[in-house]
Amino acid sequence: MNEKILIVCSKSHIDLAREYKDYYKIGVERGCLDLIKAGLPINYAVGDFDSVSEDEFKEIEAYSDELVRFPAAKDLIDGEIAIQYAVSRKPQEVVFIADGSRIDMTIAAVGLVAEYDVILRNDDNYCYLLKEGNNFVPYKEGYKYISFLSFDKSLVNIRGFLYNAENLAVSWKSVNATSNEFVDKVGGNVEVFSGQTLAFYCN
Amino acid sequence: MNEKILIVCSKSHIDLAREYKDYYKIGVERGCLDLIKAGLPINYAVGDFDSVSEDEFKEIEAYSDELVRFPAAKDLIDGEIAIQYAVSRKPQEVVFIADGSRIDMTIAAVGLVAEYDVILRNDDNYCYLLKEGNNFVPYKEGYKYISFLSFDKSLVNIRGFLYNAENLAVSWKSVNATSNEFVDKVGGNVEVFSGQTLAFYCN
Structure with a gap:
């Protein structure tokens, strides 16, 4: 539907x-x-x-x-x-x-x-679940930061943002994944290999 | 110290x-x-x-x-x-x-x-980590609810509160564990068998 x-x-x-x-x-x-x-x-x-x-x-x-x-x-x-x-x-x-x-x-x-x-x-927040595989995460007007968090420890590649990482284990707090930023108001890519990864747009 | x-x-x-x-x-x-x-x-x-x-x-x-x-x-x-x-x-x-x-x-x-x-x-919140084993969770003036949450799925007994449970798997959202209440302004007991369980006093 x-x-x-x-x-x-x-x-x-x-x-x-x-x-x-x-x-x-x-x-x-x-x-x-x-x-x-x-x-x-x-x-x-x-x-x-x-x-x-x-x-x-x-x-x-x-x-x-x-x-x-x-x-x-x-x-x-x-x-x-x-x-x-x-x-x-x-x-x-x-x-x-x-x-x-x-x-x-x-x-x-x-x-x-x-x-x-x-x-x-x-x-102040816009939060959604990324899919397994590749996710284009678009820039959104009105938000400064983009964070990626997981309750169950996920494994991801983060590319095209201010802070990037390969094979990063994302948890409730992750270096290179929390308070990340968009570059030139363009989106980035998050490839999820395993686990549930949440994207948070915030200020 | x-x-x-x-x-x-x-x-x-x-x-x-x-x-x-x-x-x-x-x-x-x-x-x-x-x-x-x-x-x-x-x-x-x-x-x-x-x-x-x-x-x-x-x-x-x-x-x-x-x-x-x-x-x-x-x-x-x-x-x-x-x-x-x-x-x-x-x-x-x-x-x-x-x-x-x-x-x-x-x-x-x-x-x-x-x-x-x-x-x-x-x-609005007072949050701390319970210990493995038995925890007395005292009533605190000024808070209506007591919630128990876990990021890593813990296993607990909850006794002496409005909602009680035996061998309860506690996650980020748990029946009988979220928005629990004290009875007669007395504390209750939470026995933690495994996992990290957080207690939240709130209103």
Whole structure:
């Protein structure tokens, strides 16, 4: 399928209406309110909705084609239910907007990128999973750094960036892989031999 | 040695003067300014100091017993040099204050907790490495949740919390281990059989 899906969990300054107008839109909890604020209809609203007021919930209901309320005591972290539903639609792309101050939740969100092959985005970060084999990693306006990290120790070649390396073991912290930079606003190449390698655009 | 060390990389609302008065104090980059603001002398200042003005640098120099300036093009992420120096003093405890919006840096900082057995702290999180064997995890005022995560898949028993489990494989996201809660403001126990398990207090 050619469907692209946007999942909104958190507030951001991203122009949702401009960038994601044609996406199938899923709102998670208060993320529904951000879709509404952007003037976008919600295709699928999901959450326990404990974090919204009764009036907000009514507004979300009114803007949603479909709403699924699940109980607060749940096994999956917020957002994973939305990702599982999104992935079940076999889309071409899933963008997951999430942000917050909790480090455990941040790590869990990055784990979801690796597990479900979705894009994690917020005001300061754009993170996705590289494929095994060669990956062209394009320059993206608005980001200074590109980092490569892995939870399970991957093996890669990094070429065409400011810092390059051959047969580099990438972990949660890797010389030549963290805070790398683009040269002349052109992309570079990352060849993944084994393991799951995540790319992070950030500032 | 009984020395305790505080490393300050980032601004926070933590009352450094009250909580860490008797610690050996290391300032990293602009973290030096936070120590000065708290009225605390700096025992060891470290960084490339590209992020401070000339006047700020002079102030830092004046407040520091020792200052080590390293070149900007470096292999180690900011703060790791400070941690390596701290650990070389064989202290009883190292607290590392770091915060920021970059997810790659957040993950790298958590990796440093696992690698060097230091405590990572900021306004919203308190993270440390559990030991192999039994760990009493005390209730801490001001935090609602306690999460357990592992980069390398650890095996644990979790007892005495709201959610408990036997022989649980803990990864970057674990049912019964993320967003766990204390019962009656009393601590619980985590027995680590294998792997590196990190505890996160957060809100």
